[in-house]
Amino acid sequence: QVQLVESGGGLVQAGGSLRLSCAASTRTFSTYAMGWFRQAPGKEREFVSRINRSGQAIDYADSVKGRFTISRDNAKNTVYLQMNSLKPEDTAVYYCAAGTYYSSPSRDYGMEYWGKGTLVTVSS
DSSP states (O other): OOOEEEEOOEEEETTOOEEEEEEEOOTTGGGSEEEEEEEOTTSOOEEEEEEOSSSOOEEEOTTTTTTEEEEEETTTTEEEEEEOSOOGGGOEEEEEEEESOTTOOSGGGGOOEEOOOEEEEEEO
16 A cells, blocks of 8 residues: 655646655655646546656656656655646646556556645736
């Protein structure tokens, strides 16, 4: 069982930045692909970004490309999401997730473990 705890959410003005962190409680963190997803009010959860075990493979949703950067520190069991040039439409609860396979064709890339989320609110 992997427990994931997100932090770093908050209220920010449009154009601002936030850095989300996700700490994992597992000694095998480096064996998991990690991802960030978000769910806006009244909408379905959507993919934001993912990163493979080594950090060499990264993917972004088109809506965040060029603005968000995912990274991981396997020594600290932590994955990050740097969010720049934030827009009101980025407002959502952001969830961290972990899965065995980076390229899983399953829904949500087959992520198996999920955090409880952190709220990001971007004001206009």
